[in-house]
Amino acid sequence: MKSFASDNYAGVLPEIMESLQKTNKLHARSYGADETTKRATELFRQVFDADVDVYFVFNGTGANVLSISSATQSYNAVLCSDTSHIYNDESSAPETFTGCRFFPLAANDKGKLEPATISERLIRKGDVHYAQTAMLSITQATEYGTVYKPEEIKEIAALTKENGLYLHMDGSRFFNAAASLDCSLSDISSKAGVDILSLGGTKAGMMFGEAVVVFNKELSKHIAYKHKQVMQLASKTRFIAGQFEAMLQNELWRKTATHANKMAELLCKSLSKNRSIKITKPVEANAVFAEIPRGWYEPLQEHFPFYVWKDSTHEVRFMCAWDTQEAEIMAFADAINALAHP
Amino acid sequence: MKSFASDNYAGVLPEIMESLQKTNKLHARSYGADETTKRATELFRQVFDADVDVYFVFNGTGANVLSISSATQSYNAVLCSDTSHIYNDESSAPETFTGCRFFPLAANDKGKLEPATISERLIRKGDVHYAQTAMLSITQATEYGTVYKPEEIKEIAALTKENGLYLHMDGSRFFNAAASLDCSLSDISSKAGVDILSLGGTKAGMMFGEAVVVFNKELSKHIAYKHKQVMQLASKTRFIAGQFEAMLQNELWRKTATHANKMAELLCKSLSKNRSIKITKPVEANAVFAEIPRGWYEPLQEHFPFYVWKDSTHEVRFMCAWDTQEAEIMAFADAINALAHP
Amino acid sequence: MKSFASDNYAGVLPEIMESLQKTNKLHARSYGADETTKRATELFRQVFDADVDVYFVFNGTGANVLSISSATQSYNAVLCSDTSHIYNDESSAPETFTGCRFFPLAANDKGKLEPATISERLIRKGDVHYAQTAMLSITQATEYGTVYKPEEIKEIAALTKENGLYLHMDGSRFFNAAASLDCSLSDISSKAGVDILSLGGTKAGMMFGEAVVVFNKELSKHIAYKHKQVMQLASKTRFIAGQFEAMLQNELWRKTATHANKMAELLCKSLSKNRSIKITKPVEANAVFAEIPRGWYEPLQEHFPFYVWKDSTHEVRFMCAWDTQEAEIMAFADAINALAHP
């Protein structure tokens, strides 16, 4: 099966499988005290052009919860988009572990948060009755496959700094964003004012593993302890670190993310020709959002699984991955044409 | 480096690496809805000879916390050994996530809990002022490398049932215990009255991954939701399930765990000859606990890392793994002899 | 000072002070095992015409958190109005203690939740990635001083039952609602399908103390333990129970709540005459919401404190209490006239 359901349906990049083989040598100290982790951390510092701390974790929810817990007390609140993964798809893990309140902000029609929307919720500072806002979380690329430009992030970061908030970036598809913008990883993180980043590896083609990258040293105080406490400290950390090493070396990530993005562009182009289909969001990373006739769900999903995003408007999501093939896009286009012109 | 520090210093079994390659084919549904996970779950049911539910998780702390959270309300208490991993080595993750109180019970000189010790703490049932005991957690093999016999587990299980408690087994080294007892996996779990098991994969030679095995259907009610909430649901679950499949097929686990246990036996034999060394615990699995002269720590650890367990009595722990070689034991024995007879 | 800031600025009803004196006799068993608590509980059963369980607590946040925790697991979500006290004025106590996600629903222009609004959020049942909705919380009287009619509550209750949700009522000003509707306490709770009620005493004229009234026996399983755990079990419980006994006997609550409601009506009438003032919400209980010129805030608040509810529209809240006097309303009206016609 190949599918457009999610980039986490895809397997592992050959280069990553190779790196796992390479990492699997003899004994290594556990819990991140090994040489591979040391080397990978050093590579992060080069790539992000900053003296970052790196904490390797298992999955995206773990990365987000660790990031947030490093910056909050239990009486705090976190602002996030009402379409964000952290608000919709991580159960109540964020609350259970951090104790915080999560306030949803309305995303604009591109799935992004605007400074004005954020400003409106910066209220009741110092009021003990109100969960005190300590952090803003934005997603890059967004859950709608759109991308914040460096200057947009800078503007948001300036706003958070002025108001004593930390800025978290959920970068589950961070590589796709950087590939889309044709910029460095630091241009949209360290250099744009992000305090802490959940950097996604799994959807980019790793077997498992994400990284929490700390740019703001104020957030380093508790995080090593929370890393363990949040159940995200791997005993054989080297196998996450080694995958990231392979991903960052020679910008493997850019090659594979660019490919996925291009496949989405191609898919968008192909779908756009069809009058029964309406593309609903700008295609800036590896997702295509479209409204399609509801009657097509079933016949299409039989061979090409995808997610129904919003059934009320019959908006669906098609996701491309590192391994999506042009031929698959074409086959999918044919299937759609067959439905459109039976 | 090869070491006696921990079995989590060891790498990944060749058979497991192979299985990972094999699993890495095309796309698969995420979050455990894939074919590999289905097959592995079926295999668990055969091997444990029971209609078990299986939840694949990332690490041991995650497995323990998920197990406990499936059986408790936040006003409950859990009884565990004062030497247990859950009490000493998982930060406050158990409390933070479950809200429960953890009461330590004195382990006997073999690192095991005795029914009488447990009975003494079955107090104040129904008293709202006292965190209400809901679960007992025992470790198999214990943190001291000793092993509960099937009849010992049955006796403890009977006691917990009579008192309305659930019985959890931390089986981080469960395979070593079954290999040591030369019994089936079910003999010391499903058939002995265990309600829920944290089954360790990482220390047994996997790259990452553990499994929570639910024997008592009462514990199935909330666990799927908690699995996600406790940040232990892998998107590419197939890569954990596939490893377990390889481990369980043809009892690969027995071969490798038996080897590790034998290496510990050999090491014990070798150390026993030395008058300056006192073996402190029965060697029943893959660990050797011994008191050695404190002056030996440094010269020995330079080449053969190990853990100092209790500095006050200079008790240390030597751990053998699936990849420990006889020659390494011999080299270690030589190094010790050189210290003993300089 | 007398003020329109909040009904919790008022002191204690003379009848309540008397009852406290009366309760203060000799020794009594602690933690609710006393005779006064027994008698008061019996009185609750009569007054609510149902076999209720009653848990006396210290304050409103405690009552709400206890109510919610009795009906939820940590992976659950609770739906509440975006204007509710539980969402805006109880810090992150609800999250920290229950672990749950709180989803805000848009209140209508009368500050009430409509069934259609609720229905829209009854989504993703059984989806482990989404905090599972287990409860709906509504406020009676609402934070806007409006009141749900019995049939409105019944309709909402039917909706929650159909969807497997529990219905919680935050009745911080429940007496004002019943007085306004001229109905019995049971008409808008037990008989209308409410599962659990936070019944407010403090704002009604007690010194301290609220009651959690359990109508649905399913919620009785854990609540006695949670009562203690949530730090709301008073050692000298009799002094809360005794106040409620006085409040319920001969419907003292109706006399005092009706008075407060009438004062609000009078205030509303008086303010309505003034062209510069716009009454923004129906006055159905003891609050008046109005838009007034912003320049009036300061001169008015010097003698008659009140809350600015929404500065952007210069909407303010005037609250009447059991001890508000007609003469005070008149003096306030004069002060406003002086500002309007200087």
Place this chain on the structure above:
Amino acid sequence: MKSFASDNYAGVLPEIMESLQKTNKLHARSYGADETTKRATELFRQVFDADVDVYFVFNGTGANVLSISSATQSYNAVLCSDTSHIYNDESSAPETFTGCRFFPLAANDKGKLEPATISERLIRKGDVHYAQTAMLSITQATEYGTVYKPEEIKEIAALTKENGLYLHMDGSRFFNAAASLDCSLSDISSKAGVDILSLGGTKAGMMFGEAVVVFNKELSKHIAYKHKQVMQLASKTRFIAGQFEAMLQNELWRKTATHANKMAELLCKSLSKNRSIKITKPVEANAVFAEIPRGWYEPLQEHFPFYVWKDSTHEVRFMCAWDTQEAEIMAFADAINALAHP
């Protein structure tokens, strides 16, 4: 009924009832912004001879949880006596709210913690796998009715400071301790190195209410927010503050605590004469612990309720309160004599 069960069976001191009447005047700002609270806080500063912060709370569990949460992160551990209220009688409230691990330390035969016992558990600093010890909690007077002398507290305080721990004192019966030592309140708190104190009011003769007194300004950072979050912020705070004002003025507390202590002394003397009774703990405050024949439980408790502390050794607790009368002690002695010499 009069009883020796607990000092929380007693009612409210006449002076306190009077103060409640006096406080009940007109309107006052809520949530602690009132004049009574201001005055009471000022009085605390005089009495404790230090620039303390004071947070009025509802009950002892609330006071302890607020104190601990002000000094801890969720990955921390707290050391406390294995006989402490916080370890045995507050359900899992401490864990649920703070997330911390609570490690029990063995109390000596007087129910007190010794520095050597504490030192032994100051282990594994900086080890992420181990819940990091951040606080020590001691009880004054202890749960066994014994009292730490100022120099004992100073020694413990020095030990905690050296090791970067905060020192919490559970002063549920703090007034009894100060009366017993004939010292000032500051001698055994601010001047002895205590960082934060749970000061008990209810058992001392108040209707409800305790105070958290902060001596170490480092603990002031989060506490106002946690005060609300932990559900311990009273809307009509003046009624707690006013009771404390009455208690502190002219040292009312000393008069009443001294009386209770003397009654315990008298009871002890009276019991000591009886050969079948063994006094088990030094009587230094208002409790008497004794071993009595088990057959006496029932006939005695019919008229004079008391607690069975440890049934295995038939150790029971007799508690005296501010209202215990000499005649009651005598009547009790007679009842015992009748049992001893039937």
